[in-house]
Amino acid sequence: MSPISCHSSAAPAMKKIFSVSEFIAFGERYGIDYRFPALPQYTQSSPVLHGDIEEIALPGGICITRSDVHVLQPYETTSRHSSPLYMLVVLEGNVALAVNEQTFLLSAGMAFCSQLSEQQTIRAHHGADSKLRTLSLGMYPDGGWRERLPVSLADEWERSAASARVWQVPEFLLSGLRYAQQPGPHAASRQLMLEGTMLQLLGYALNLCQPATQKRGLPVTGEYQRLELIRRLLEQTPEKAYTLNELARRAAMSPSSLRCKFRHTYGCTVFDYLRDCRLARARRYLMEGYSVQQAAWMSGYQHATNFATAFRRRYGCSPGELRDASLTASRHCA
Template sequence: MNNATSRHPSRTFSVSEFMDFGERYGIDYRFPMLLQKPELPHASPVLQGEVEEMTLPCGMCVTHSDVQVLQPYETTSRHSSPLYMLVVLEGCVRLTLNGQDHVLRSGMAFSSRLSEHQTMRARHPADCKLRTLSLGLYPDGAWRTGMLESLIREWETCQTPTLIWQVPGFLLSGLQYAQKCAPGSVPRQLMLEGLILQLFGHGLSVCQAERGQRLAASGEQQRLEMIRRLLEQAPENDYTLNELAQRAAMSPSSLRGKFRAVYGCSVFDYLRDCRLERARGFLLEGYSVQQAAWMSGYQHATNFSTAFRRRYGFPPGDVLKLC
């Protein structure tokens, strides 16, 4: 079993290096700047940061990126994978699959099957920080026996070609902790393998629940999405379950159960994550911890600091230091 790890320390990645990545992983890259200025050399920088590639003993191919995007670029997948997952730990990724656009923000995961008939396109604007985990199983990989093969079969029965879901906080915290271990070390690989299997397991449970929810009326689905967007767009407001249930024309217990079934987390776990992501943006803009907490819906900075550390793995006061 191959468990080799390849880590590129913090450095700048050029257009020509991206072309090498593309040949290795079956990805087409497009650089709008080169189209506008063909005279730019292929040594032009695209990313700055760290990229780590590894194949875990279970057969899962993992790429961890912690980078700053220096110039915009787009990707189009050409490889096949019976199950692919992208986890956004920080930043925002815009994807297109089968003509449908998707936006992934911090703490969200995207799962799909990739093939020549189902290609994925991603767009990355300049001047943004991006930290992601890219997880893939490839047709000739070593996963064809054991748990992952069972996972593939279960996923196929859900008949859900694309799934976007919120990653639970405990898994995000675990991933943060695992990244602190020495690259290539056995403890780190064991932790990552366990966490990644949990990621796929949680995604599968969301997928199965979503399949059941397809039987619900489309009007009900729209009302749930209305609640989700309300929480995302105005997380600083105070909400009660009864108030949200009235807006969704459901009983509180129905809203609680159906929201979790569709989005993979409770109403107020989702609200907490939206508030913390809003607060992180304020901190990056230079606001104090107290100001960011208040503007994001927290009445007490202590409660905010505790929730922020649990979500991101470091205190809110360290946000600018880690950028």
């Protein structure tokens, strides 16, 4: 719901109405400015959202906030406090963010991370009558968080996190996050699962930020260079039609070797990676204002129906809904 807002070690989830007065109290306590554009004459008791919010404060100043809410009134936030890390994962719905002059739209299955400071603030817009399920991780700037992370991870994050980043969360991490939120697990075990999966997500984000030659600690061998050639080919021209045999010839490997080594190196199959590249490109085209049919065709989909099905499965909304939300977000974050 908002950057860094933890106050208990394992506060139980609460299903309730959150009013303007509670938002104002949050803002004073955690350094967040709130605006309610549809309530120019609001009262302290005006309802803003309804749902469950669970806050988990971990040792070292690391906070995880789980939100499952229905937005009743549109509201906007602006961060005022500094933090070495703020990370947001969207599991359902859309979140419009602006970092300085850069605008982002996150849909289901996507993550965002950034440092917060006076020079780098985050503004967010949440539309009315929208459903949101999110997880956020924040670190307080007192340095205690460094003791909770492996030294190499903490150092790498401080070197890499100056700019804001958005990426698609791998399915295996999304599955872990969903499982950790189910009501079945004991509270303590669920907290450990959430913490572990969020830290895995941070590690994955760092891997994306590193140069290709440093990723996964792999030596720059001829084999790795050939795998990178295939990965870059799929990433740069996902609209083309590929076969495993053709890609294997390009990599000078057998099809079975390419299938096995690509998955071992990048954590997904060749064609799962191609699908994600196509959907990511289509998403970008939609956010630029292209029609659903144009975005599908330019990203390698021959049938708009197949594209719409894959897009909804990946992002939790239809291509048309994302396009409309992007246009709305651009107006609000301008």
